[in-house]
Amino acid sequence: MERGGLTEKVSRDKVLVFRFVDVGKLPPPVLQFVEVAFGYTPENLIYKNIDFGVDLDSRIALVGPNGAGKSTLLKLMTGELVPTDGMVRRHNHLRIAQYHQHLAEKLDMEMSALLYMMREYPGNEEERMRAAIGKFGLSGKAQVMPMKNLSDGQRSRVIFAWLAYRQPHMLLLDEPTNHLDIETIDSLAEALNEWDGGMVLVSHDFRLINQVAHEIWVCADQSVTRWEGDIMDFKQHLKAKAGLSD
Ligand SMILES: Nc1ncnc2c1ncn2[C@@H]1O[C@H](COP(=O)(O)OP(=O)(O)OP(=O)(O)O)[C@@H](O)[C@H]1O
Numbered sequence: 001m002e003r004g005g006l007t008e009k010v011s012r013d014k015v016l017v018f019r020f021v022d023v024g025k026l027p028p029p030v031l032q033f034v035e036v037a038f039g040y041t042p043e044n045l046i047y048k049n050i051d052f053g054v055d056l057d058s059r060i061a062l063v064g065p066n067g068a069g070k071s072t073l074l075k076l077m078t079g080e081l082v083p084t085d086g087m088v089r090r091h092n093h094l095r096i097a098q099y100h101q102h103l104a105e106k107l108d109m110e111m112s113a114l115l116y117m118m119r120e121y122p123g124n125e126e127e128r129m130r131a132a133i134g135k136f137g138l139s140g141k142a143q144v145m146p147m148k149n150l151s152d153g154q155r156s157r158v159i160f161a162w163l164a165y166r167q168p169h170m171l172l173l174d175e176p177t178n179h180l181d182i183e184t185i186d187s188l189a190e191a192l193n194e195w196d197g198g199m200v201l202v203s204h205d206f207r208l209i210n211q212v213a214h215e216i217w218v219c220a221d222q223s224v225t226r227w228e229g230d231i232m233d234f235k236q237h238l239k240a241k242a243g244l245s246d
Contacts, residue, residue, distance in 0.1 A: 049223075
């Protein structure tokens with residue numbers, strides 16, 4: 001039918017064009033936790049006395065049991081949550097962007113990705129916005145159709161384009177791969193590896209962690225500790241703990 005011209009050719013989104021704009025350097029310390037304690041209620045602390053620094057060359061994956069406080073730690077980094085005790089110091093010029101699935105709820109489904117970006121970043125020419133969305137592999141018609149007609153994966157790309165346009169120094173990624181296919185995950189990994197900013201990743205996707213993280217931090221028992229090994233060692237450790245072996 002395609003060859004006979006009866007139906008339009010199905011064109012897949014290009015997947016190899018994820019790209020974050022380089023941001024240059026900020027002198028360290030960029031983000032510092034000093035004796036931080038945090039609990040949603042004072043009698044139930046999720047973190048106690050934590051100290052660490054994150055810089056623009058940090059490539060960290062946070063791991064740990066469900067409910068240990070990984071997402072909470074990201075929120076303490078952005079300032080969405082404030083410590084119960086101690087302090088979080090951020091460089092005055094630090095721009096942090098956080099990716100999480102709930103951002104999809106912010107999208108206006110009746111609008112196209114292009115109009116949405118033009119509304120979010122007023123005063124910019126259409127061409128510029130098209131290019132910004134194009135950097136995340138959404139091209140042509142997909143940019144101008146209502147976002148309700150896009151797939152979840154395509155909407156994730158719009159969110160990435162929206163975040164990247166703010167040119168963050170640091171990206172905090174909370175389960176970024178939920179709606180992405182494997183090719184797109186690889187594009188994301190490639191883009192992160194080519195980018196010069198800092199990254200903190202929360203993901204259950206060990207394959208992505210293996211591709212992009214240089215450090216593994218374990219959130220558990222009210223603290224954050226650095227894992228001395230790579231994510232594959234950590235996976236083995238989890239298996240051994242669960243009494244499983246290869
Ligand atoms: N707004 C909130 N008010 C009260 N408690 C909360 C709130 N958000 C999270 N919690 C609780 O704080 C703890 C840590 O939650 P958090 O989402 O940070 O864990 P997580 O390690 O990211 O978990 P998961 O891997 O399941 O996403 C959990 O026990 C959770 O139920």
